[in-house]
Amino acid sequence: MVFSTVAxxxxxxxxxxxxxxxxxxxxxxxxxxxxxxxxxxxxFNPDMSFVFNFGARLSDSMSPPMRRATMREIEWGIxxxxxxxxxxxxxxxxxxxxxxxxxxxxxxEAFGSYTGLAAGxxxxxGKLAGAVGxxxxxxxxxxxxxxxxxxxxxxxxxxxLRAPGVSWSYLLPGDRFNELTVEALVPEDxxxxxxxxxxxxxxxxxxxxxxxxxxxxxxxxxxxxxxGPMAGETxxxxxxxxxxxxxxxxxxRSIVFEAETLWYKAGGGSQRNGHYASLAYELTKRLWAGxxxxxxxxxxxxxxxxxVSTGLTLKMTEFQLIRLEWQNIDSNAGASRNQLFxxxxxxxxxxxxxxx
Amino acid sequence: xxxxxxxxxxxxxxxVAAYSNLTVVTSTExxxxxxxxxxxxxxxxxxxxxxxxxxxxxxxxxxxxxxLMRADLWIAVGLDLExxxxxxxxRGSRNxxxxxxxxxxxxxxxxxxxxxKPTGNVSRAQGDIHPNGNPHIWLDxxxxxxxxxxxxxxxxxxxxxxxxxxxxxxxxxxxxxxxxMFGTAAVAAIGSVKLWSWSSAGNxxxxxxxxxxxxxxxxxxxxxxxxxxxxxxxKSWSYFADRFGLKVIDQLEPKPGIPPAPGHIAHVIRxxxxxxxxxxxxxxxxxxxxxxxxxxxxxxxxxxxxxTVGSDVAAKDYFSLMDTIVARLSATLGG
Numbered sequence: 001m002v003f004s005t006v007a008x009x010x011x012x013x014x015x016x017x018x019x020x021x022x023x024x025x026x027x028x029x030x031x032x033x034x035x036x037x038x039x040x041x042x043x044f045n046p047d048m049s050f051v052f053n054f055g056a057r058l059s060d061s062m063s064p065p066m067r068r069a070t071m072r073e074i075e076w077g078i079x080x081x082x083x084x085x086x087x088x089x090x091x092x093x094x095x096x097x098x099x100x101x102x103x104x105x106x107x108x109e110a111f112g113s114y115t116g117l118a119a120g121x122x123x124x125x126g127k128l129a130g131a132v133g134x135x136x137x138x139x140x141x142x143x144x145x146x147x148x149x150x151x152x153x154x155x156x157x158x159x160x161l162r163a164p165g166v167s168w169s170y171l172l173p174g175d176r177f178n179e180l181t182v183e184a185l186v187p188e189d190x191x192x193x194x195x196x197x198x199x200x201x202x203x204x205x206x207x208x209x210x211x212x213x214x215x216x217x218x219x220x221x222x223x224x225x226x227x228g229p230m231a232g233e234t235x236x237x238x239x240x241x242x243x244x245x246x247x248x249x250x251x252x253r254s255i256v257f258e259a260e261t262l263w264y265k266a267g268g269g270s271q272r273n274g275h276y277a278s279l280a281y282e283l284t285k286r287l288w289a290g291x292x293x294x295x296x297x298x299x300x301x302x303x304x305x306x307x308v309s310t311g312l313t314l315k316m317t318e319f320q321l322i323r324l325e326w327q328n329i330d331s332n333a334g335a336s337r338n339q340l341f342x343x344x345x346x347x348x349x350x351x352x353x354x355x356x
Numbered sequence: 357x358x359x360x361x362x363x364x365x366x367x368x369x370x371x372v373a374a375y376s377n378l379t380v381v382t383s384t385e386x387x388x389x390x391x392x393x394x395x396x397x398x399x400x401x402x403x404x405x406x407x408x409x410x411x412x413x414x415x416x417x418x419x420x421x422x423x424l425m426r427a428d429l430w431i432a433v434g435l436d437l438e439x440x441x442x443x444x445x446x447r448g449s450r451n452x453x454x455x456x457x458x459x460x461x462x463x464x465x466x467x468x469x470x471x472x473k474p475t476g477n478v479s480r481a482q483g484d485i486h487p488n489g490n491p492h493i494w495l496d497x498x499x500x501x502x503x504x505x506x507x508x509x510x511x512x513x514x515x516x517x518x519x520x521x522x523x524x525x526x527x528x529x530x531x532x533x534x535x536x537m538f539g540t541a542a543v544a545a546i547g548s549v550k551l552w553s554w555s556s557a558g559n560x561x562x563x564x565x566x567x568x569x570x571x572x573x574x575x576x577x578x579x580x581x582x583x584x585x586x587x588x589x590x591k592s593w594s595y596f597a598d599r600f601g602l603k604v605i606d607q608l609e610p611k612p613g614i615p616p617a618p619g620h621i622a623h624v625i626r627x628x629x630x631x632x633x634x635x636x637x638x639x640x641x642x643x644x645x646x647x648x649x650x651x652x653x654x655x656x657x658x659x660x661x662x663x664t665v666g667s668d669v670a671a672k673d674y675f676s677l678m679d680t681i682v683a684r685l686s687a688t689l690g691g
Contacts, residue, residue, distance in 0.1 A: 317613060
């Protein structure tokens with residue numbers, strides 16, 4: 001009796017990617033000898049890139065860490081297809097933060113994504129940037145400002161919510177882009193979630209939709225929800241994120257508006273919230289001006305922080321930028337601080353994607 | 357009753373057959389124009405890069421991913437023109453049939469010998485160069501002919517039932533290219549193979565005269581200016597210049613992707629004066645300041661021409677794109 005592998009696989013619940021013959025995709029291995037073998041193997045080396053991120057801070061505080069310069073991060077990006085079913089990506093940071101005395105090696109993200117699933121589905125396994133809002137999923141080098149908004153660093157964790165786990169996302173059929181993402185994560189203890197494990201993971205969900213109003217004007221709107229343990233109780237977070245971009249053809253005068261808000265309750269604490277809104281304007285082909293307002297109530301209920309940031313970014317090429325940014329940060333506890341940041345960031349390696 | 361039901365089923369089958377079979381998404385509107393000509397009513401075609409946008413610098417918008425999710429075929433130019441966003445939108449679409457090497461993926465540059473392929477070590481110190489050669493292939497009408505064949509082959513592989521239709525449409529497209537390029541009379545009297553061969557050899561006018569014929573079309577407009585020196589903003593016009601025998605003496609960009617700087621502009625002004633440059637040819641999406649500065653100093657004119665279909669109201673399809681470039685440039689060179 002002859003069985004169809006697809007029908008047999010479907011009968012036992014396997015996805016089509018594991019049952020469809022792959023001979024048309026996977027080339028037969030050539031039989032080469034000596035140095036030809038080495039040359040052929042080089043073709044399978046992963047793409048690699050390095051992003052160098054230098055930062056210096058001048059502050060009205062006389063504390064030495066507030067007047068420090070460091071190579072704050074060298075991010076090593078690695079990506080390649082594993083086989084016809086999976087692609088692997090890793091982003092490893094050799095970090096020396098301005099606020100810390102010692103450097104560290106941190107795996108920012110490292111995951112395998114199954115590429116051959118049924119239409120619209122994507123599953124990732126590994127260490128992931130949690131699907132809470134929009135900016136949490138960006139790496140430092142992708143930000144329009146020197147650092148993450150306070151909303152991310154004070155609520156989700158110093159580097160945001162980045163944790164091992166599993167992510168499933170689904171691109172809904174239809175003319176409009178609609179994507180739903182659900183993740184189960186086991187993060188280290190942070191301001192909002194603590195004490196999670198594989199039996200009690202943090203579960204987050206994000207929905208986003210995209211609008212192409214005209215050729216020049218587009219926007220993306222997202223909603224988030226997350227729940228997980230916090231010291232024997234449960235934390236919840238709700239959020240909304242929005243970005244709109246106006247890029248008039250041929251003028252080199254783009255405007256990007258971005259805003260996010262989160263409402264959260266850490267364990268048995270009270271309901272708190274935080275927000276940010278930013279505007280970036282392309283003054284000339286390479287020069288951007290930006291401003292951001294941050295407001296965040298710390299999850300433990302102790303304090304409220306406000307910050308205003310404004311700066312100029314000179315994008316020398318797609319591979320290098322120089323940024324000068326001033327920030328005033330102030331808390332209801334009375335502390336206020338002015339900081340001036342200089343950032344020089346440069347990239348070597350393959351062209352990185354122009355993400356929206 | 358049953359007869360009515362059968363009639364309805366047959367009628368709906370017929371109407372389904374009349375609809376397009378394949379959904380094709382292309383990176384540029386030039387490729388969309390050629391794909392529409394080849395695919396006819398058997399395909400639905402749309403392009404990602406619309407209007408006067410630089411195809412190098414497109415953002416991977418989520419709406420592109422939705423469009424690719426439903427596509428049967430993705431056609432990109434290749435040669436790294438779409439390197440900054442192609443992979444992101446294909447992966448984002450989760451449509452594995454469109455990944456490079458899969459049956460629904462096509463690089464239109466397949467089989468075309470690229471110009472300006474760097475030799476020796478390649479580094480970004482040379483600017484944002486394309487390691488596999490200049491990707492602006494569509495601006496040589498001979499390459500448009502080749503692209504039509506490449507697309508016809510791919511559509512035939514995806515939709516074998518309509519192979520003859522695609523072949524017929526590609527031939528019709530190529531015939532029109534020949535006639536627009538050399539004129540109907542010259543094509544009829546001499547044949548397109550000889551004409552393209554003479555055009556590539558750089559002796560088209562002399563050979564056509566020797567054959568007792570007269571050139572028409574784009575060649576007739578451009579042949580008087582064979583050997584003329586021009587300056588361009590970016591290395592976008594190399595294939596066009598190569599086909600029509602124009603000498604591109606320099607670019608306003610000191611290196612690809614690097615905006616003009618005063619020292620380089622001064623150098624270009626000296627070159628323009630020495631070579632009696634009459635036209636500075638540039639794409640609509642770059643700043644015209646540098647071009648106007650140089651033109652003002654040397655008595656040349658700035659010719660802003662559409663780089664792609666859709667980047668100018670006059671460039672509605674491949675033929676009107678070439679009509680517009682030829683008309684604007686020849687008017688300036690002859691002025």
